[in-house]
Amino acid sequence: MMQHLQVPNREVEQVLLLLKNNNWLADGKLIYPSKDDKYRLIPLSTNLPDDFPDELSKYEIINANYKFDSRINPDWLTHLSSLIDKNSYEKFEQLWPTSHEFVGDMMIIKLDKQILSFSSQIANAKLISHPNIRLVLADHGVKGEFRIRQLIPIGVRHDSQIILENIPKELCKTRVTIKESGLKIICDPMKAYFSTKLQTERQETLLFAKELKHLLHRPINVCDPFCGVGPAVSSLLSEPDLVGNLLSSDLNQEAVKILFENMSKWDKRPYPEIAKKIDWIYPNRLIGIADALDLVSGPDYLGKWDMILINLPHRTLELLPQLIPLLDNTSHSLIRGRLIVEEKEIETTNQILQQLLPECLINKPKPELKIKRDYGPTLRLCSFEAWLK
Numbered sequence: 001m002m003q004h005l006q007v008p009n010r011e012v013e014q015v016l017l018l019l020k021n022n023n024w025l026a027d028g029k030l031i032y033p034s035k036d037d038k039y040r041l042i043p044l045s046t047n048l049p050d051d052f053p054d055e056l057s058k059y060e061i062i063n064a065n066y067k068f069d070s071r072i073n074p075d076w077l078t079h080l081s082s083l084i085d086k087n088s089y090e091k092f093e094q095l096w097p098t099s100h101e102f103v104g105d106m107m108i109i110k111l112d113k114q115i116l117s118f119s120s121q122i123a124n125a126k127l128i129s130h131p132n133i134r135l136v137l138a139d140h141g142v143k144g145e146f147r148i149r150q151l152i153p154i155g156v157r158h159d160s161q162i163i164l165e166n167i168p169k170e171l172c173k174t175r176v177t178i179k180e181s182g183l184k185i186i187c188d189p190m191k192a193y194f195s196t197k198l199q200t201e202r203q204e205t206l207l208f209a210k211e212l213k214h215l216l217h218r219p220i221n222v223c224d225p226f227c228g229v230g231p232a233v234s235s236l237l238s239e240p241d242l243v244g245n246l247l248s249s250d251l252n253q254e255a256v257k258i259l260f261e262n263m264s265k266w267d268k269r270p271y272p273e274i275a276k277k278i279d280w281i282y283p284n285r286l287i288g289i290a291d292a293l294d295l296v297s298g299p300d301y302l303g304k305w306d307m308i309l310i311n312l313p314h315r316t317l318e319l320l321p322q323l324i325p326l327l328d329n330t331s332h333s334l335i336r337g338r339l340i341v342e343e344k345e346i347e348t349t350n351q352i353l354q355q356l357l358p359e360c361l362i363n364k365p366k367p368e369l370k371i372k373r374d375y376g377p378t379l380r381l382c383s384f385e386a387w388l389k
């Protein structure tokens with residue numbers, strides 16, 4: 001028996017994507033129809049979080065017999081065990097990666113230092129067990145101001161061959177188009193920050209944005225000054241009449257170049273082909289390269305935005321007070337932020353957060369950090385919403 005999510009047939013595609021992106025699908029087990037054929041039973045992995053996201057908590061989790069996927073042996077560890085000697089396999093049993101991230105036809109995995117010498121065998125086993133994957137990349141963490149992941153290609157599939165050594169550069173293309181909630185997003189994780197794991201966060205942002213529109217009785221003006229390639233605005237723009245004016249900017253010009261490409265699709269009108277300094281591209285679109293802190297140094301952009309997204313989690317507390325003047329304080333507004341904090345300091349940080357913010361709306365919950373996931377042994381990646389008067 002194993003836990004399965006019981007999902008109405010017509011909602012399966014959407015749910016599956018969310019489960020896949022978060023690595024919550026059980027490896028090597030089949031999705032199969034319920035007895036009455038109204039639902040699909042989706043096998044769940046054991047690493048489900050306690051706070052299952054809202055959009056999934058509406059489905060029932062049931063214990064049901066699991067069925068093996070016999071189309072291909074998808075258990076990558078079985079392949080790995082046949083590619084390395086038994087002693088090494090057993091010695092490092094606890095360290096073989098238990099999760100991965102799919103970005104288009106690429107798989108990104110984190111490898112413990114002690115098993116780096118087995119990178120080729122790991123890539124080989126992953127490529128055998130996931131026949132639709134083209135490129136496997138080892139993730140050496142997010143670095144620098146632009147928060148770009150250090151990704152090392154460790155295996156590629158080309159013309160049905162798996163190449164693990166001296167991988168030609170031209171086969172390591174990392175620019176891909178992914179589909180999220182039915183929308184296409186161009187990204188290149190080697191040039192600009194992008195994470196499929198933030199999909200749930202983005203869907204929550206969309207719900208908050210709709211709530212704010214409801215409060216204001218008009219389309220909202222959104223400011224995303226750390227926008228990367230723009231995934232957060234993609235879902236907002238897909239909702240008719242939700243966004244009025246939009247400021248989307250980033251310090252990384254590679255991110256802005258891709259953002260322009262994405263915007264031309266989402267906004268259905270042309271955007272510049274090269275990255276440019278922030279400017280009004282259309283009367284309601286202020287887009288381009290900018291240091292978020294420079295946005296507040298001139299008066300032009302101040303007091304104009306109903307919702308600000310602050311997604312630079314290691315600097316949020318420092319940046320928050322400086323960005324507040326961007327908000328339109330003549331009506332209700334919302335700050336949605338993410339930050340990394342020691343778990344034992346969450347309470348103190350909540351107090352600091354509340355002191356930094358202007359007066360909050362009384363009929364909304366106080367801004368408080370919600371743990372989203374671990375960011376190391378003691379650090380937690382959290383998010384918060386602050387509804388302001």
Ligand SMILES: C[S@@+](CC[C@H](N)C(=O)[O-])C[C@H]1O[C@@H](n2cnc3c(N)ncnc32)[C@H](O)[C@@H]1O
Pocket residue numbers: 145146147192193194195198225226227228229230231232249250251252255290291292293311312313
């Ligand atoms: C964690 S990423 C988030 C990107 C995007 N919001 C997303 O969800 O994919 C943070 C982004 O902030 C950008 N950044 C870092 N410092 C910045 C600054 N001072 N001003 C503007 N953007 C900055 C980085 O280039 C990066 O794209």
